[in-house]
Amino acid sequence: MARSPLVDLADSKELVPAERNAELMSPIEPERTLNDWGRSERIEGFMDRTLFEFLYRYWFRAEVEGIENVPSEGGALLVSNHAGALPPDAGMIAKAIKEEHPRPRPLYLTVEHFFKGYPGFSMLVPKIGGVAAHPANVHRLLYDEEQLVLVFPEGRKGTEKLYKDRYRLRRFGRGGFVEAAMRAEAKIVPLCVIGAEEAMPAFAQISALQKLTGLIYFPITPTFPWLGPLGMMGYLPAKFKIRFLEPIDMAELGGREAAQDKALVQTVAQEVRARIQENLHDMVGKRKSVWFG
């Protein structure tokens, strides 16, 4: 499609610089039950008090280190390792911030676009804080709304990973998350989660069944497909440990202009990945038991 010349016109009057146009953002209407992202405090609160409370406290008995590394204000991008089919890690990270942080803040979780295509899922995911992983969405959340955003740069490659490859980080995409954080001049908080790999180990991926069912992947886990779709929720009670690492301030690295520098973006992405991998090794090495920590 031809690029409209008026588009450049729109670009030349960029809204961003200096003041954040905060007064131009939609005002919050207290009567509303959802926010503009489709997030519902009621549904989220309900999940938080029931399922996540049970998983966090009794099933995974989560332990948290370095919560002070999560900034109490300003936009920040939390970058985590990712594992397990239908992984419980995102929910546990959100719950950890809610439970342990002196000033709890909501956490937005970036989800791949395909969730919007699944009936049911597409209704539920936004209600509990899921947002499609579009660069524009991440930018708006970090820059305009100054929120906490969680990304899994491994993406689908992380969840497709088999048990034998546990705690080996996959490629960190193309460093898009660093670029997003730089453009928003936000902080990056790397974090490590252990336990998720054992909570739902995938022993094989059956591509023929994946094509047949139209799912994004078709893993063989201890409970799936044997228990049907519910088997997707069959988590083993592995001990969860979450470690938040020292934040990296993108504003100090050059901010918006630095986002153009592909080499710098890649270097930062590598650095974040290395720190997470190093800490994962440290945590797994210190762990005496998968189930008791």
Add this chain to the structure above:
Amino acid sequence: MSSRVLITGLSSYWGGRLAQALEAFEEVEAIIGVDSVEPRIELERTEFVKVSNQHGLLSRIVRAAKIDTVIDTRLTVNSVSASPREAHENNVIGTMNILTACSGDDSPVRQFIFKSSAYYYGSEQDDPAFFRESMLRPHPPRTPLERDIVEAETAVAEFAEKRSDVEVTILRCANVLGPDVDTAFTRMFALPAIPMVLGFDPRIQFVHEDDVFHAMEHCVFHDTPGVFNVAADGVLALSEAASVLGKRTAPILPPWGTGLVAGPLRSLGFKVPSEMLNLLRFGRGVDNRRFKAAGFEYGHTSRETLLKLGEHLRLDPVMRGIEGSYTYEREVEDFLRWSPHVKRKGPSEASGVEADREPLGF
């Protein structure tokens, strides 16, 4: 700033409403409305010329009346209200003809305002949550109507590029709601239950009809070159919209084969346009900050727009038929305007309407 205005699509809801609004401004010296059918509303000083989209004739009108501002309101944005052929004729060929009429070195036109639609962005799985004006749709249009809208906008953009001396404004309006406007969404919300696609709860943004014509008005009097999203504050999930209206939802559309079911539903009376089916699945939100930065203030949020519509829908069965609808009679209008026997107010008296009023009989 502008003084001599041409409004296309005068007989459509938008054209008529805008003409009525502009009549109140003294700095608007002349208002000329064109359309292929007669208008249905009462107009005081707007002059109606019955002409279809022929650029030769339009061009003569533009030059003869020294038109400096053209407001193009005729875009069809509902594929149920017109056949695909009519819609194409109007949206693509019509736009082309009007642009042709405004071009040429001797053209007096200095401002061109084009009412477009947020259907320009489409509605897909991998959309951003808020479209900004500089973003392009991720996939080519799927429905004929969306294709026409994109094509029309491209023509306007090319015109803007060629004629740098003309200030071109494109207003991409979100789904409009209101008591008077007739859109696919106002019809859907008038149903006893709101039909939804099973398993989907799309985020949709609305805009009040008053805000849309105020937006066009704003562009007439302010410097607003470029593209602007016109959408009220607040993006609502469809289920939330239903609860604001006080209605139930009915997830009757299946997630697979939605298009197949939509056909029989249309014959049952729920006329869902094909471009709306994707919207009912994936929804759409737009960033409205650019227009706000250009000085426009919205009168209603999306939620307030729905509340107003809800009030109207509840009142409608009570009020129906009370207000007599005005019919445009060409001969009567001509008599009132031009006959020497009609005593008309001079321009000096026009402002002093209050003084002319008969005192109440005490």
